[in-house]
Structures are given as C-alpha cells and as structure tokens.
Amino acid sequence: MTNIKMDSDKIRFLAAIKAAELKGDEKVLDLGCGRCALKRFLPKSINYTGIDFPAIGKHYGLDFKNKEIIYANLEKGIPSKIKNRKFDVIFLLEVLEHIEHFKSLLIECKEILNKNGRIVITTPSNMRFITGEDKGHIHCFRKTNLKNLAIVCGLKIRKIQGAYIRIPFFEIYIPSRNKVYTEHFICIMGKE
Secondary structure (H helix, E strand, O other): OHHHHHHHHHHHHHHHHHHHOOOOOOEEEEEOOOOOHHHHHOOOOOEEEEEEOHHHHHHHOOOOOOOOEEEOOHHHOOOHHHOOOOEEEEEEEOOHHHOOOHHHHHHHHHHOEEEEEEEEEEEEOHHHHHHOOOOOOOOOOOHHHHHHHHHHOOEEEEEEEEEEEEOOHHHHOOOOHHHOOEEEEEEEEEEO
16 A cells, blocks of 8 residues: 555656646745655756655654654745745645645745746645545645636646546456546746
C-alpha cells in the first residue's frame, strides 16, 4: 500500500514541477511540505525552503534543526522570518483544502512572489470532499472556484488543468463506491 501512495505522490510532484516550468537556480517555497518529498524531485540547483505545521514534523519524527524547513502554523500565515524574502515558485500541493483561511494565505504568497513568479496549486476534485475520503479537507475546489479565488486574491491564472488521476489499486479487492477515482487539478497563478 505504501508503494502505491509513493507512486501517486511521485506522479503528482512530477506533474507540478513540469507545470511550474522551473528554470535553474530558482528559489522555491513548499508550503505544507510534510517530509519534504517534493525536494527529491527538484533539480539540485534549486534553493529550497519548506514550511509545515509543527505537529506534522513531530508526527513524522523530523529534525527540527533542519534549516531548510520552518515549522509554523500556516493558519496564521507566512512566518515573519521569511516575509522579507522573495520566491520564484511557491508550491501548495494538496494543502489549500486543509487551510481555513486559504484566501489570506494566498494573498501573503502573492506578496513574497517575485515579479514573474508562479504559485503552483494542486487540489483534489470535489469527489473526495463529498465522499468524505479525507476528514482533514475543510474546503473543496473546482476549476471555477480556483479562477474566482485568483481574482479575489489579485492573481492571474496562467494555466489550469486536470492533470492526473489517482486510482487506489489496493481497493480492487475491497470495492468501495466512494473511492473509485479522483481527478486532481493543477493550477498555476502569478501576479497580474
């Protein structure tokens, strides 16, 4: 079961990286970084910073002294220690649907984004929200929601696509009408 999850994550990360159109030595911020799995797929020349909740670090038994990871409550926004930095790409990979104040967080992302920077968002479709697949999802986004969110936050949609499909193969033997498949969206936003 773990290998299936890792393969699914790998597909999502590679699709998000491709959509971000990374160029060489850019500065990348990974919000909701978890165990920093995205970093393994980034070019070595990337300047990486990850942020996640302290409880996530504790859950995974991560090193709180790692200088590439900042542990902070994303519900309170971007930590003050990096508000004066600028980033070329900000990844929010399957994190926005977990954040109560997602608009405020996205507006703060805009403030620390370089002029030609990109915000890359992946989010599961409303199927996972409706069926209650993940109890941590407090919001659900569709393409129209993401377009409206960009307008409200003063951002411009550069690209939006249904990028990949996750099929939980392990459920072939335990059929479930609730979890047949879920399409995930990739949305690229930038400053207007």
